[in-house]
Amino acid sequence: MSLTRWALKKSPWVYHVALSPCNNCDIEILDLLTPRFDVERFGIKLVGSPRHADALLVSGSVNRHVLPRFIELYKQTAKPCVVFGIGSCALSMTMFRDSYNTVGPLDKVVKEIDPNAIIAYVPGCPPKPEAMILGVVKALQTL
């Protein structure tokens, strides 16, 4: 295991990216910070800039307008980083598959920017906050 990957495992700082979701996954992500789930006790912290982030929490089926911004944002993130696809939208685009404006799913987009990207998924619409915590822990264990 490389040193940088090992360093990722403890206290991951996450940055939240909304790529045309329905808002609900985002709310559930914010919910993680609040007293009932309080992920800050594990050292997971929501940060204000992708440059500080170890992981990106991405929700939504990527649409055309937001795609260039996401590419820029992904390039700014310090590598190695883990990309978490939160929700079924990021995973399979669910009902937005047939929409004229979406270009997802997330893994296709991310692999195009960076073929070595580490991607993890948390399915659900929206996934429960417990499920997100479990997803983050599991992904970090496999690093």
Add this chain to the structure above:
Amino acid sequence: MKKTIVPLGPFHPLLEEAEYFKLIVEGEKVVDIDMRVGYMHRGIEELSTQKTWDQSTFVVERICGICSTSHPMAYVLAVEDLCGCEVPDRAKYIRSIICELERIHSHLLWVGLAGHFIGYDTVFMWGWKYREPVLDICEKLTGNRNHYAMMKPGGVRRDLNNDDFAWVHKEMDKVIKSTEMLVGAVLDDPVLHARTKGIGVLSKKDAIGYGTLGPTVRASGIPDDIRTDDPYNAYDRVDWKVITWEGGDVFAKAAVRLLEIIESAKIVKQCMDDMPDGPIDANIKNMPPGEGIGHAEAPRGEVFHYVRGDGGNSAVRHKVRAPSFMNIPSFKATCVGHTISDVALITAAVDPCYCCTERMAVVERATDKLVMSGRELEECSRKATENLKKEYGSPTKVEKTVQKILSDF
């Protein structure tokens, strides 16, 4: 003084959705504001026409995660208007309960976020802590914390268990108690007074002029609420009152929302007490051709749905108007003249929901570039109308032409 542009977004720690504000500032004072939207556009209206009438309830539910019952509510009202069916009483009460639970958790969420915006994270934690029990109730009654999938043209998708009501009553009492605590703590706090009173005042005239809706207009002292103006569900059978507040500033908006939580809790409790027995679904058999409209009071204001069917299995046109679409332009009246730190709060005060609002965008396939946003399209349509006016001269002439076209048919 020199004018500077301060960009805010599209990805910004303050915004949970991606949108882009352009603040034009002189020193620290904001003199103009412009915004670009479209980051959330998913083509819901078009998607809805690809799905059957029944499937579309799930699509409109995903317009917005917070108003995830208001959109299906307005949509099913529109479909019921189109086919002229009568909804059973029990379904009406169940709908009211779910809609009000949604209002409660949405308002608590807003109170928390507003606290976060002014850097008062205690309020953020409180608001969201007291929101969790409401989500528990939703999970118990419907099976999911958000996205309840309860609405269905003609009724509701699943029944509530009357045995759960005793527990829900108990939980609602707790919600009311904690909200009353929150009301006391927030409305008496000198720090919050200093940050919110007299900030972002939306005068009565502007509130009407911009056509604002929901708590935004009620905080300017205008009792505008679809639940009383055009009662749907069981709202005309239970006892509650429309909350209004004078002032139109951020403080008034917070007060309206906080007090509305208590009213909503009252509605939920009464609906559970009066819950009639009986069927929950009118079983719509066929859809006639025609048009239908439905409007419902979402936590942010009136949401409006229009559907047109040709007798087939899906809508041929579906139009959605979300409340934020009307509330967001009022930023022009409220933000200008304030400092940057206040503007974040003022824009948050109308509880804007961009997922709801972004209905329209034109995208060029080849380059994947957005060539026209909703605003530009609106301008296009305005220009077209003006051109028509020019072509036909005075309005009476337009009317005559329309009559001529009609008589030709």
